[in-house]
Amino acid sequence: MSEAARVSNPPDSLDARWDALLKRIVVEPDTHARWLNTLALMEHIGSRKMMKALDSETLDEVMLRHVAEETRHAYIFKRLSQRVAPGLCPTFAEPNLFEGEAARAYFQGLDRGVHDWVRENVEPERQALVSYLSVTQLIEQRASQIYPRYEAILQQAGQGLSLRPVIAEEARHLAEMDEAFERIGFHWRRCEKPLSNREAPLFEAWTGRLEDALFA
């Protein structure tokens, strides 16, 4: 490994920790099926939140496509789960998930943390929209960090599974979020730090729970 690579990716970096988690998950079919089903649940929760947050008065083609794609991502992860272990995870009931409670806690904590920050920092008439966009943006950023690493590990594992269609759409969603912030005149870059600071400990807690479940 080059010096530059070592500095940018120390052994205990979040990326390296997720590589270790995912490498372990993909070699245990039952765990892997539950994990894929948990990601299906996360995509499903995301699409449900979007549907609730979006106002039909302002809902346009781009937003509708985004919701449709998140719903489809839930289906894609469910299909992958079924391919890994047919019939093991028919629903999102707790026994069909891998550390499902930790995944839900991440999403709920993020929602609460962002709403609290927005309530104190954004004018009332824009709070609902800014909250929705900010939660979505933070999750899209995590998806863009983790899914490509997961894809690389899946390809190394040679099981014929791929997240490529999901990754391409998540990348476009990030670009669309930038445009949406611009449209409503909200300076995401200026607010990114305090909002990311609320997300980071929640993601760390989720990561830790997965490590405890797999390595403790």
Ligand SMILES: [Fe+2]
């Ligand atoms: Fe998605």
Ligand SMILES: [Fe+2]
């Ligand atoms: Fe997305």
